[in-house]
Amino acid sequence: MSMFEDANRKQISNRRKKDLYLHLLFIAATSIGIIALMALLINIVLDGIGRLNLDLFTNYPSRVAERAGMKSAIVGSIYMVLIMAPISFVLGVGAAIYLEEYAKKNAITRFIQLNISTLAGVPSIVYGILGLTIFVRGLSLDRSLLSGALTMTLLVLPVIIVSAQEAIRAVPRARRDASFALGATKWQTVYGSVLPSSISGILTGVILALSRAIGETAPLVMIGALTFVAFLPSSIMDQFTVMPIQIFNWISRPQVSFHDLAASGIIVMMVMLVLMNISAVILRNKYSKQI
Amino acid sequence: MESNVAPSTTTKMNFKNSRSHLSDKIVPIILFLCAALSVLTTIGIVVTLLSETINFFKSVPFMDFLFGTKWSPLIEPKAFGILPLLSGTLLVTVIACIVAIPIGLASAIYLSEYAPKRVRKIVKPILEVLAGVPTIVYGYFALTFVTPLLKSIFPSMGVFNALSAGIVVGIMIIPMVSSLSEDAMSAVPKSLRHGAYALGATRFEVALKIVVPAAFSGIVSSAVLAFSRAIGETMIVAVAAGATPNLTLNPLESIQTMTAYIVQVSLGDTPHGSVEYGTIFAVGMTLFVITFLLNILAQYVARRFREEY
Numbered sequence: 001m002s003m004f005e006d007a008n009r010k011q012i013s014n015r016r017k018k019d020l021y022l023h024l025l026f027i028a029a030t031s032i033g034i035i036a037l038m039a040l041l042i043n044i045v046l047d048g049i050g051r052l053n054l055d056l057f058t059n060y061p062s063r064v065a066e067r068a069g070m071k072s073a074i075v076g077s078i079y080m081v082l083i084m085a086p087i088s089f090v091l092g093v094g095a096a097i098y099l100e101e102y103a104k105k106n107a108i109t110r111f112i113q114l115n116i117s118t119l120a121g122v123p124s125i126v127y128g129i130l131g132l133t134i135f136v137r138g139l140s141l142d143r144s145l146l147s148g149a150l151t152m153t154l155l156v157l158p159v160i161i162v163s164a165q166e167a168i169r170a171v172p173r174a175r176r177d178a179s180f181a182l183g184a185t186k187w188q189t190v191y192g193s194v195l196p197s198s199i200s201g202i203l204t205g206v207i208l209a210l211s212r213a214i215g216e217t218a219p220l221v222m223i224g225a226l227t228f229v230a231f232l233p234s235s236i237m238d239q240f241t242v243m244p245i246q247i248f249n250w251i252s253r254p255q256v257s258f259h260d261l262a263a264s265g266i267i268v269m270m271v272m273l274v275l276m277n278i279s280a281v282i283l284r285n286k287y288s289k290q291i
Numbered sequence: 292m293e294s295n296v297a298p299s300t301t302t303k304m305n306f307k308n309s310r311s312h313l314s315d316k317i318v319p320i321i322l323f324l325c326a327a328l329s330v331l332t333t334i335g336i337v338v339t340l341l342s343e344t345i346n347f348f349k350s351v352p353f354m355d356f357l358f359g360t361k362w363s364p365l366i367e368p369k370a371f372g373i374l375p376l377l378s379g380t381l382l383v384t385v386i387a388c389i390v391a392i393p394i395g396l397a398s399a400i401y402l403s404e405y406a407p408k409r410v411r412k413i414v415k416p417i418l419e420v421l422a423g424v425p426t427i428v429y430g431y432f433a434l435t436f437v438t439p440l441l442k443s444i445f446p447s448m449g450v451f452n453a454l455s456a457g458i459v460v461g462i463m464i465i466p467m468v469s470s471l472s473e474d475a476m477s478a479v480p481k482s483l484r485h486g487a488y489a490l491g492a493t494r495f496e497v498a499l500k501i502v503v504p505a506a507f508s509g510i511v512s513s514a515v516l517a518f519s520r521a522i523g524e525t526m527i528v529a530v531a532a533g534a535t536p537n538l539t540l541n542p543l544e545s546i547q548t549m550t551a552y553i554v555q556v557s558l559g560d561t562p563h564g565s566v567e568y569g570t571i572f573a574v575g576m577t578l579f580v581i582t583f584l585l586n587i588l589a590q591y592v593a594r595r596f597r598e599e600y
Contacts, residue, residue, distance in 0.1 A: 019493035023405055029397030030406075033418050033469070036462045040424070043436045094325030102319045103326070116329045121516070121586040122579065123523025125550050126336060128557075129575045133339040137563070154332050161329070187314045215425025218525035218550070222557045244427045244526075251431055251530055259435055266428050273423070 044270075048263030056264055060230040061246065065257035070265050072229040073246035076145070077272075079233060080242055081210050083149035084156070089206055091153070092160030093195075096202075099161070100168040101190050120158040127155045128222025136223060143224040146236040151219050156209040163205025167198040204283045211276040215269065217244040243269045340576040347569030356573060362536035362547075364570045365556075371570065373577060375536035379453065379546035383528055386457025386542060387464060387521040392514050394461075395468025399510075402469070403476040404498045415470075422466035430530030433459035438531065445543055451533030454542035459531065460524050464517040471516065475509020476502050508596035512589040519585035523578065525550035549578045 059069025095116075103109040131151025141147040171194050179189040195202075220242060228249070229241040243265060250262035348356070351371045359372015398418065402411050438455040442448050479502050487497045503510065533545030534555050547555070553571045561567045 015493050015496070019495040022495045023401075026397045026401035026405055029394045030401045030414060030418075032394050033398060033421055033462070033465045034414070036465075037417065037421050037424075039436065040428070040432045043432060044428070047435065091325050091328060094322045095329065098319070098322035098326040102322055112326050112330060115333055117590070118583065118586060119329055119332060121519060121582060122336065123525070123550065123582055125523065125525045125553055126340075126575055126579050129553070129571065130332070130336050130339055132557070133343070134335060157329065157332070161326075185315050187318045211423075215423075215427070217425070217427045218529075218554065221554050224557065244425055247427050247431070248526065248530070251427070251434060259431075262431055263435075266431060269425065270428070273425070277423070 044263050044266050047260050048265075048267045051261050051264040052267055056261075056268065061228050061241075061249075065255060065261050068250075068258075068261055070243060070246050070268070072232060073241050073243045073265070074268065075232050076229070076240040077214055077242040077269075079145055079236075079240065080149050080152065081214060083145065083236060084153050084213060085206070085210060087149070088153045088156055088160055088209065092157050092206070092209075093164050093202055095157075095161045096164035096168055097190055097194075100165050101186070101194065116158045116161055120162070123218075124155055124216055125218040125222060127151055128219035130154065131219060132222050132224070141237070143239055144237045145233050145240045148220055148223050148240065148242070149236075151223055152213045152216065155216065155219060156213050159209045159212065160206055163208070164198075164202045167201025167205065168194060170201065171197045200283045200286050204280045207276055207280040207283070211273050211280075214242075214276070215244055215273060217248055220245055221248070243272075336579065340572055340579055343569055343572035344576045347566065347573045350566050350569070351573075360538050362552075364567050365559075365561075369566075371573075373549075373574065375538040376547060376549045376552055376574065377577075378538050378540065379532070379536065380522055380548040380550075382453045382540060382542060382546060383457040383460060383524075383532060383548055384518060384521040386454060387461035387524075388514070388518055390458055390461025391464045391468050391517055391521075395465045395513075395517070396472055396510065398465065398469040399472035399476060400498050400503070403473045404494055404502060418466045418469055421462065422470075424463070426463065426524060426526040427530070429459050429463050430527045433527055433531035448543045449533070449545050451531060451535075451545040452543050453532055453546045456528045456530075456532035457542065460521050460527050463524070463527065464520050467517045467520060468513050471513030472506070472510045475506035475513070478509070479505040508593050511596070512593035515585055515589040515592060519582045519589070522585070523550065523582050525554060529554045549574050553578075 055067070056069045057074065058071055059067060060072055061070070062068040099109065099113065103112075128151065131147060131154070135141045135147040135150050136143060141150075175193050175197055176189055179193040184192065229239065231238075233240045247262045247265040247269065250258045250265065253259075356371050356373055358374065359370060360374050361370035361372050362375045363370050402415060406414065433455045434450075437459055438448075438450060438452065441452075441455055441458075445454075448454070483501050483505060484497050487501045492500070528548045529551040532548060532551060534547050534551065535545045536547045536552070537544055539546065552574055556567065556571050
């Protein structure tokens with residue numbers, strides 16, 4: 001009898017040991033991701049902090065690393081987002097309202113929905129090829145700020161539509177019913193009740209999508225955003241550059257001084273992304289309190 | 292009967308003012324057009340790629356493209372075999388998955404089965420930050436941190452190599468594997484776990500024998516999506532993997548992926564309409580078809596093999 005008990009105890013303690021070891025292994029695996037993120041951030045700050053001065057913001061690109069700045073790239077990124085924001089907001093939210101409020105549950109709706117989720121998985125460089133053919137050549141917008149903004153709009157639209165749909169879906173049925181009960185039409189209900197209730201959720205999604213666009217490089221390389229722009233774009237038809245393109249250009253050079261400059265540029269870009277993400281989180285918190 | 296119906300419709304009419312009546316007719320059409328734009332985008336992508344690719348195949352035989360082992364469209368003697376680009380892409384992607392799938396899956400198991408709520412609340416957002424870092428930043432990280440680190444282990448390794456790029460692409464897709472797998476695991480009902488615990492199972496046994504099998508379709512689909520994402524990744528490989536189309540499986544060598552090739556051509560000034568220009572469409576088409584099929588596969592796996600409770 002005691003022999004069985006001993007064997008049993010041994011088996012249990014073995015299984016417990018195994019559980020403990022794997023617990024530690026899982027913790028280790030999880031921390032790899034965190035350690036990698038820390039290494040990345042520390043590496044960039046150490047490399048870039050030295051060149052992080054006012055020149056970076058006020059100077060145009062230069063062949064001399066010591067004098068080079070990213071003024072045109074910072075302004076280009078801001079302009080691009082300012083053009084994108086209204087277009088992608090209207091198109092994305094419009095599509096989301098249609099799919100959530102108006103669309104009948106039929107094959108066409110299912111097809112559009114499937115199509116949106118498929119588009120979200122298309123590599124960004126393919127959007128670049130599309131933009132190059134349709135906007136740069138097809139509509140002869142050339143390598144302009146507008147071409148870049150329109151291409152990036154197509155890229156972020158699926159993300160905006162899906163998040164706006166989620167925000168609209170979270171609006172309680174009762175709000176719509178209340179609006180209908182007061183005699184409002186469908187559009188009055190959507191415009192006066194559903195949209196105000198979901199707007200902070202929608203804006204959160206839009207800001208996150210725009211912050212993705214700020215960091216996106218590949219499609220704009222295809223569009224032909226220049227890497228050496230010593231002027232600020234004065235109209236939407238002007239040529240332009242953006243922060244990630246400027247950073248890519250600096251990384252591609254062999255000199256270490258340009259690599260450090262790229263690191264400073266990355267710090268500027270990341271700070272901008274962090275600020276956008278913080279504002280998105282603030283909006284989201286406000287939103288979750290509201291409903 | 293008739294006299295009852297008629298007044299009620301007229302009163303109904305009186306409630307509607309003409310402006311809202313009009314808006315309820317036009318607005319759905321405008322909104323539908325917004326939604327239809329996504330379909331137009333897809334059609335645009337397919338038509339763009341297809342028309343230029345067909346042009347391209349008028350001057351380059353299809354079989355030479357698909358099975359040729361040499362890719363040098365810009366330098367004489369010209370050769371248009373995509374296999375070196377495919378092998379380069381595959382090499383980077385496989386390295387990325389070797390890094391991301393075990394780590395991502397282990398993180399998912401830890402977060403969903405082991406981690407206390409407090410730890411989970413901190414660790415999850417940190418992993419999500421990894422997904423939000425721009426790819427050009429990962430490219431910088433690969434070139435200036437990971438490559439020198441690897442060089443101290445493999446001194447013969449070049450500045451541009453598949454290994455460093457692959458590892459960093461892997462780090463980039465960890466959050467994709469971990470958060471999608473964790474979603475699948477959290478969807479497994481608590482009662483299944485409780486049943487196993489009641490029989491005396493340890494946490495590891497619950498995770499391995501109950502949760503993972505029940506969430507298997509979601510886990511596989513997350514892995515397929517991560518694979519597809521790695522294939523389409525551009526800037527990391529453009530910065531760190533090199534620009535030498537090389538039919539090799541040696542991760543220490545410089546290679547070129549499909550995406551990096553497209554970037555290389557668009558950085559130069561290749562004349563519009565030439566065969567060289569056509570290559571970006573043919574390569575882009577190949578890329579699009581592969582990622583499209585993988586995404587469909589991921590959706591199919593998630594739906595077809597889902598365990599319903």
